[in-house]
Amino acid sequence: MATLIYSATASLDGFIAGPGGDMSWLTPHLGDEDPTADRLMARTTALLVGARTFGGDDPNRGTEQEGAFGGQWSGPVVVLTHRPAAEAPGGVTFVDDLHRAVDLAREAAGDGYVNALGADVARQLIAERLLDEVLLFTAPVLLGDGVRVFSHPGGTQVLLDRVPGETAHWYRVRY
Template sequence: MARMLYSASMSIDGFIAGPGGDMSWLTPYLGPNPTMDDVAARTRALLVGRRTFGGDDPYRDLPGEGEAFGGGWSGPQFVLTHHPPADPVPGVTFVTDLHTAVTRAREAAGDGYVNVLGGDVARQCLDADLLDEVLVCVVPVLLGDGVRLFDHPGGRTVRLEPVGVSEAPPATNLWLRVVR
């Protein structure tokens, strides 16, 4: 069965996007990352939040703009949204319910990964006990404000155990498993 993996790049102070979802902060830090290349190769489906799907792109004006992992991945995408667009988007399925979205993404992924993109969807998966692993690429920058990796005031404590740590200068990759 497919495993649910949330992957994100994060500033040292815990932000995955700047104010208003700005992703331009990440552009100077894009570069080779063997861990992320491995994740992209093992990912068989994406579960994406609506704001992430329609949001800012760190690859803007670069090759791979508008494509998952900067063009390093292709396959089925499932976008969780309360307001699906009227016109279809090739290769993208819009789903209005978390459990249906996860089920469909897992079916599409087979024995690979479903890579969760978007902090709010990742938090929903975590709250529903559907998230298996977290991969954070920690980037040496302080943003000061923006969208947090997991923002859930009053939320519960979730234990994580290390799976691995790797360097892809300038980032440090932290791979963690959700302890159940």
């Protein structure tokens, strides 16, 4: 069965997007060789994304790097949304139920990774105890405001264990 991972790049103060979902801050930090990112890409066989992430600000919009993973992604995408589009682009499935979205993404991923993109999707996955792993990259920038890596109104503690043999920022979720 596929592993469900939430991966994101965050500012040092814990934001994955700036105010209004702005992603332009990330552009100067893309493109460097990163063996961890390469391993993640090689293992990822499906994406599970929220509607805001799917239709949001792409710092590479209008360039050959537009799209997930700097334009390198070409596999199946499951979009979790309350307002599915009438027509889906090729390889994209719109779903309005979290459990159905996870089932479809895991089926598409086979034995690979389903990479969950978007803080709200990650929050929902954790709340339902569906998320297996978290991988957090950091960028040397402070944003001060925006979309947090993880947010849970009222707070909650999610315990994580390091994945053996991986970076200090790749964890298994402990339920």
